Each structure stands twice: as structure tokens, then as C-alpha cells.
Amino acid sequence: MAAWSGDARESEGDRQEREHFWRVVNAFRYYRAYALERVRRAERELRALPPAHRRLLREAALPGHLQCVRARVEHNQLLHDIILGTAEHMFENKRYRPLNLEAEPTPATAFDMDKLKSTLKQLVRDWSSEGQGERDSCYRPILNAVQTYLGAASGDSGSSIKSNGDSCCDGHSSNGSNNSDGCHQNHRHQQHPQQENEQQQQQNEQQLNEQQKNNHKQQQKSPRVLVPGSGLGRLAWEITRLGYSCQGNEFSLFMLFTSHYILNRCHEVDSVRLYPWVLQFSNTRRAWDRVRPVLVPDVDPSALPPGADFSMSAGDFLEVYSLDVDVWDCVATCFFLDTAHNVIAYIELIWQVLKPGGVWINMGPLLYHFENMVGESSLELSYDQIRQVIVQVGFVFEEENECVHATYTENERSMLRYIYDCVFFVVRKPALKSECS
Incomplete structure (x- = not known):
């Protein structure tokens, strides 16, 4: 406590x-x-x-x-x-x-x-129909790469939801799952002899045990994906929906409070109304655009495959995963690298947590968050410098695109638009040291 x-x-x-x-x-x-x-x-x-x-x-x-x-x-x-x-x-x-x-x-x-x-x-970006375009430009390349480099997931993945439907976070590896394990049986309201009831109960228990064993086996087989800087959790959720075991990690309590609400309390599509642009007084084409509603979520966040292995951890990426060595099959980062005080520390930890043969998939710009903050350290490297560090650490480039157009939390009706030319790459931690040479 x-x-x-x-x-x-x-x-x-x-x-x-x-x-x-x-x-x-x-x-x-x-x-x-x-x-x-x-x-x-x-x-x-x-x-x-x-x-x-x-x-x-x-x-x-x-x-x-x-x-x-x-x-x-x-x-x-x-x-x-x-x-x-x-x-x-x-x-x-x-x-x-x-x-x-x-x-x-x-x-x-x-x-x-x-x-x-x-x-x-x-x-809007993560959980509304209006944000679909942004998700397609930012998340879709990552999802495609996950499937390409990790292969098809082994059936439905599977971490059980708590009986009260809540996902919790702790300061390290918290269960942020919002999943159903199918454990609650619908009992028929019919009269049966006592012996028949006992037999039926035993059969139900056996089926449940078999299902739990199968879910555990699927968890063991499913590649494990880590998503640092997961924000409101949509990318990690989409990876889980593909059948992979996935954990999102987020530091911001603003994000954690809100993702907890979306993932654990919103089970009906478009059930929550919000007004995200109401304080945007500049670059408004029509007055109604400022006060128009946006509905979330565009999907039911609980509609994951039975036993889906989805969790959220709360805390600084560098602290939470500092003891993980050769644990993850994939690290997926989206608009994350520029959140670092020292991006080299991020690169080194990603190398550490990946299994030999594991892949790091990245999408995003380099708008360094701490660049102009008084009292905050900030190392601002160009992409070519970052690329050199990535190679020197030991990664091997599999894919690279230095000009992927993307927006970030854009108001589609605003008169002002920021378009990022993002870098997308896939690098691999070699399975054998000889592959580095």
C-alpha cells in the first residue's frame, strides 16, 4: 500500500x-x-x-x-x-x-x-472511426511487419480476464488485459437428477481444465510483442487481436487513466461522446466544427479472441524492463524514440530485451520532447546518427523507408495540418554473432 x-x-x-x-x-x-x-x-x-x-x-x-x-x-x-x-x-x-x-x-x-x-x-486517434486514417498510416505498416517477420500467430492467444472485467496496472508488469477466457458457463434452468447434475458438473470442469491447458499452450507458442509508449493501447490491442501475446507499456498517467477506462469499461461501440476540439479557437473553418462530437470506441475493446494475452504495464520503459534479457520476440515502437532524454539508452535496452533473432519495428519522426524544456536533459540526434548507433549496437536492417507521410492527433476539419515524414524500419537482433559481421 x-x-x-x-x-x-x-x-x-x-x-x-x-x-x-x-x-x-x-x-x-x-x-x-x-x-x-x-x-x-x-x-x-x-x-x-x-x-x-x-x-x-x-x-x-x-x-x-x-x-x-x-x-x-x-x-x-x-x-x-x-x-x-x-x-x-x-x-x-x-x-x-x-x-x-x-x-x-x-x-x-x-x-x-x-x-x-x-x-x-x-x-480520436486510437479509438474513433475518425482516427482510422491515422491508424492506417502509422499502425498498419507495423502490423504488416509483425505478421511478416513473426509469422502467423498460433491460433487464438490467451490471457484470462478477471472475473470482474478489470485490467489493473502495477509499477512493473501489470495485468492490463481486458479479455474473456470463456470460463463462465450458462447454466440451463432444467430439472435433472442429482447424479446427472454431478456428472454434468464434472464434464464442465474437465472441459474448462482442457480449455485452460490449451490457452496456456497457445500462450507459450505465440510470439511475444512489447509496445513501449503504447499511449491509449490501440496498437497493442490490434497486435493482440492478430493472435500474438502483447504487452503495452506507458509512463503517462493521463494515458494510463484513460486507457484503463476505454479497455475495461467501454464495451459498446460508439457509446462515449466527447468534444476534443471545443477549445480550438484558431484555424476553424466553421463554428460547428469546434463543437462537433466524436464517438468512441469504434470497436468493442473486450472483443478479443478467447484467452487473448494482452496486458499493460505502467512506468518508465528504461526502469520497468531493465532486468529483461532475451525475453521478447518483437519490440514495436510508434512515435516513441523522440520521447527519450537519451535515445541511445532506448536502443540499448531494446537490444537487451529482444531474443536473438528478434525484430524491432519502428515508425515515427524525431520531434524531441525535452528539447526546449528548462532543466531537462535532451540528446537530439539526426536520423543518420541514430541509424549508425543502431548498426554499431549490432542490429541488422531488414527494411527501411525514410519518408512515410503521417499525421498525429489531427483535426481533419482544421485549417492547419502538420504532416510528418516518418522513418519506418525493421531491424533484427542476429541469432548468431557471425551474422553481425
């Missing part, structure tokens, strides 16, 4: 972890106040206009539009509260005091609010 703030036994690391947890919780709860202040600013600007200009904007229905923005903000806050309600017990090895959604949140940093707004847009 995580220590309370007044516990003298609490380590410095635990204290920082606890403070970070509550800072992210506070950002989720502060959204309403933050967003409504932006609306009030627009209203103040409107009131300050000359009367003739205000009359023109009344014809354009701006005052009514701002009221619509307010309503969308309130809806988003309700969604944030629901996400927080499901996140309270998501970690298997941590327990924090109960969330009090009635208490007044304190002002959050601009950095944290940007992270929260980005998380709403990530929901």
Missing part, C-alpha cells in the same frame, strides 16, 4: 510518485475551470466590441455559439470524472486515499492542461 504523506517510512521516490498521481488527478478535475475561463475570455472580448460590431456578431450567432461551447465543456468534465472514478483502484501494487470529486481543484499548470487536452485528441 502506498504510504500516506505523513508516513515517515515513505521514500523520496514514493513521495514523488504520490504527488505526481494527485497532480494528474487534479488536472482532470480542473478542466472545467480552465476551459470556462477560455470561454469567459471570448465573452469579454465580445462585450468590449463597439455596438455595431456586436450587432454583426449577433447575426453570426456568436453569443449562442459560446453557450454551446460551455455545454460541451461541461460534458467533457463529466467524462473526466468518470475516467477518474475507474482509475482509483487500477494499480495492483498501489493504493491511494479515496478520490473526493466534490473538493475544489487547485489551478493546474499549463503543461498538465496541454497533456489533458492532448489525451482527448488521442482518443
Whole structure:
């Protein structure tokens, strides 16, 4: 159990972890106040206009539009509260005091609010029909490469879902699965002799045991894929749906809270409505585009093959997997390399965790996250420098494309678009040292 703030036994690391947890919780709860202040600013600007200009904007229905923005903000806050309600017990090895959604949140940093707004847009990218184009450009090449280099998965993969349907995370290797093991039998409401009932029960138990044994064998045969920087989990989920054993790893609590909600609580297609663009006041072609809804999820996240082996781990990639040696058949990274303080450390650990003969599949740009952050170290290498490091570490290139066009959390109706020329590559850790030469 995580220590309370007044516990003298609490380590410095635990204290920082606890403070970070509550800072992210506070950002989720502060959204309403933050967003409504932006609306009030627009209203103040409107009131300050000359009367003739205000009359023109009344014809354009701006005052009514701002009221619509307010309503969308309130809806988003309700969604944030629901996400927080499901996140309270998501970690298997941590327990924090109960969330009090009635208490007044304190002002959050601009950095944290940007992270929260980005998380709403990530929901569009990963779990909406609108995000299909982005997923096709970024995830499809990775999925194709997984199938090409790992071969067909051995039937349905298989980690059992917990009976309460929850996936939990811990600080290392947490069960983030949202899967069904088919263990719950539908009992017929018919009258049978006691002996017949006992025989039927024994048969059911035997069938269940056989199914569990088969699932275990399939887990042993299915190649294991690790997805660092998995965000809201869609890429890892898609890999699992193909029949592979897959674990996503994510550091951001904004992502972890939200992915936990999507993977464990959303079982109906398009059942959740959100307004990810409501605070995008610039580069809007039509006022309605700002307040239009997006529905998630576009699939049922629980609709994985019976016994699918899908999990999520919480924590820094460099710490969580530091003891893994020759464990994974494949590491798949998407828009991940540039999240490093030192990208060489990522490359070395990927080499370490891969089995001999294993492959690393990468897609993404090099928009280094810490480049302009005060007090943060950041090594910004060009791709040709990174490529040289990859070769020197020992990897052998199997595929390479230095110009794959992709977008990231794009608003398809915005007047501004960022298009990345991403690098896609597949490299292999040689099975034999002689293959390096």
C-alpha cells in the first residue's frame, strides 16, 4: 500500500510518485475551470466590441455559439470524472486515499492542461472511426511487419480476464488485459437428477481444465510483442487481436487513466461522446466544427479472441524492463524514440530485451520532447546518427523507408495540418554473432 504523506517510512521516490498521481488527478478535475475561463475570455472580448460590431456578431450567432461551447465543456468534465472514478483502484501494487470529486481543484499548470487536452485528441486517434486514417498510416505498416517477420500467430492467444472485467496496472508488469477466457458457463434452468447434475458438473470442469491447458499452450507458442509508449493501447490491442501475446507499456498517467477506462469499461461501440476540439479557437473553418462530437470506441475493446494475452504495464520503459534479457520476440515502437532524454539508452535496452533473432519495428519522426524544456536533459540526434548507433549496437536492417507521410492527433476539419515524414524500419537482433559481421 502506498504510504500516506505523513508516513515517515515513505521514500523520496514514493513521495514523488504520490504527488505526481494527485497532480494528474487534479488536472482532470480542473478542466472545467480552465476551459470556462477560455470561454469567459471570448465573452469579454465580445462585450468590449463597439455596438455595431456586436450587432454583426449577433447575426453570426456568436453569443449562442459560446453557450454551446460551455455545454460541451461541461460534458467533457463529466467524462473526466468518470475516467477518474475507474482509475482509483487500477494499480495492483498501489493504493491511494479515496478520490473526493466534490473538493475544489487547485489551478493546474499549463503543461498538465496541454497533456489533458492532448489525451482527448488521442482518443480520436486510437479509438474513433475518425482516427482510422491515422491508424492506417502509422499502425498498419507495423502490423504488416509483425505478421511478416513473426509469422502467423498460433491460433487464438490467451490471457484470462478477471472475473470482474478489470485490467489493473502495477509499477512493473501489470495485468492490463481486458479479455474473456470463456470460463463462465450458462447454466440451463432444467430439472435433472442429482447424479446427472454431478456428472454434468464434472464434464464442465474437465472441459474448462482442457480449455485452460490449451490457452496456456497457445500462450507459450505465440510470439511475444512489447509496445513501449503504447499511449491509449490501440496498437497493442490490434497486435493482440492478430493472435500474438502483447504487452503495452506507458509512463503517462493521463494515458494510463484513460486507457484503463476505454479497455475495461467501454464495451459498446460508439457509446462515449466527447468534444476534443471545443477549445480550438484558431484555424476553424466553421463554428460547428469546434463543437462537433466524436464517438468512441469504434470497436468493442473486450472483443478479443478467447484467452487473448494482452496486458499493460505502467512506468518508465528504461526502469520497468531493465532486468529483461532475451525475453521478447518483437519490440514495436510508434512515435516513441523522440520521447527519450537519451535515445541511445532506448536502443540499448531494446537490444537487451529482444531474443536473438528478434525484430524491432519502428515508425515515427524525431520531434524531441525535452528539447526546449528548462532543466531537462535532451540528446537530439539526426536520423543518420541514430541509424549508425543502431548498426554499431549490432542490429541488422531488414527494411527501411525514410519518408512515410503521417499525421498525429489531427483535426481533419482544421485549417492547419502538420504532416510528418516518418522513418519506418525493421531491424533484427542476429541469432548468431557471425551474422553481425
